[in-house]
Amino acid sequence: MEDKGVPFVDLGLKHRELGHYLVAAIGTVLNKGDFVLGSDVEKFEAEFASYLGVKHCVGVATGSDALHLSLRALGVGEGHEVIVPAMTFAASAFGVCYAGAKPVFVDVSERNCGLDPVRIEAAITPRTRAILPVHLYGFPAAMDEILEIAARRNLFVVEDACQAHGALYKGRRAGSSGDAAAFSFFPSKNLGAMGDGGMVATSSDEVAARLRLLRNYGQPAKYVHESVGYNSRLDTLQAAVLGVKLAKLDAWNAQRREAAALYRALLASVPVGLHSPLEGTEPVYHVFSVLTERRDELQASLKAAGIGTGLHYNQALHLQKCFLDLGGQPGDFPVAEKVARQTLSLPMFPGITKEQVETVAERVRAFFR
């Protein structure tokens, strides 16, 4: 059989399907002209809050801003430390730096690549103010354990749910159990905009009110500046688009889960490591990755067959140049470092076909034969 290529992601696919509805939603905003903090922002905030099961959602410009502003709204800043997993996208830790606090890295569990709860306590100091679990790849982190530690040590929990729209932790949506949670609507996310966008979810009236000020120049009313705020608002056009796409999120996540189940079945006898969800959680497979010491060779072999892959992520955060001044050394976080050396993300997107998954899995099997 002749090899067919498979893209790493195909963002056009679902947009073509929804084209008519998206154009109509954009047209409505064009007619109204309420481009900044317009009615669609409020409407989407309410819809997303109801979807997540939280009291408030506050739309901001990006997922990075959602993390930054959540921490600020909780009063985390200068002189404080925040516990962050050593394996995640760098922006998880950047949010802490933007707030003026220091990220303190903790290793992840190999099972779900989330903060390893048994390693958290050793990293807590008198300066620690918050724990920032990341639901990496769409696998919910060990929230019960993390919330228990946070409650006992009087710390905030800010969830980075930027890769986990719709994931479930023991029946609750990822992003609904911390003091605040950050979502990104970068186009390739499980729920993506047509550009940048972000959201904070919280059930605290106070935190939500602070966020509404912070995102809009610190203004409770026009030209009244209570604090040095920011310009970080979710665009009305993006909110309108996201409102259309939210209705599809569960179906798209189900398609990702189906593809993941097929990958698992087809790769069962292949010598690669696979992450797996914690008991009682339903992941949303933002990324489907395999772990192998022959990662670079496997990536090259798939590339030669026209198969797109990704590296999420090929460096642990404590070893990134931007964080070296925090004193991290190779060997500090062995699981994160192993993932960085071995991880390879395979094609995964809603609408990926059975044939595409079979093509990828067959190439992976052929590589190890």
Ligand SMILES: Cc1ncc(COP(=O)(O)O)c(C=O)c1O
């Ligand atoms: C885990 C994680 N945290 C934070 C971010 C930052 O989101 P954004 O790109 O919208 O700023 C992203 C995505 O880019 C992410 O994947």
